[in-house]
Amino acid sequence: MRDFLRGKEMKKLILLFIILFCSSICFSKTYEIPESWKKDHFLRLTRQDLDLELEENYIRNRLSINIMEQSHRHIMHSLERGHWRKMTMSRRRYGRRRYYRYRGCSLNEYARMRGIR
Known part of the structure; x- marks a missing residue:
């Protein structure tokens, strides 16, 4: 139960952060004294x-x-090459369930695509 609550709290925090971020962007765009x-x-x-x-x-x-x-473009670019990867989380917190987590392409792949290396 405690873990469930912790997950809920994390979701709330993340949501709050996203809302704050978006509102700050909107405010900075329309800001005038x-x-x-x-x-x-x-x-x-x-x-x-x-x-x-x-x-x-x-x-x-x-x-x-x-x-x-620019960073958004880069993120979208890496998402195109991404895939779902099976991750084993810590057993203490989650039991034996496996979670699928989205991973973008690796840095090396990204560098190769951009012709950096």
């Missing part, structure tokens, strides 16, 4: 400073999104 904030918090900053800051944020976000798109 509201007018009220400009009045209150940024009184000491000039308009030019604000514009520069926004521009920097925009560039940084574009870069991170770009990197994410």
Whole structure:
């Protein structure tokens, strides 16, 4: 029963992490400083400073999104070559059941495909 609970908790944590990640991406895409904030918090900053800051944020976000798109492409690429592999988990926790786990292609395979090695 305890193991079952632990599994549930892990699922909840993973789900929470995914939701947070997605919301942060959405927020970073649509982020702009509201007018009220400009009045209150940024009184000491000039308009030019604000514009520069926004521009920097925009560039940084574009870069991170770009990197994410690239890594996503790489993940999809390795998934095309992947397969299900039978894994024996630790007996203490799972008994003797075997779990099938998805494995992408190995690094060597990936390097060979890309012509790195």
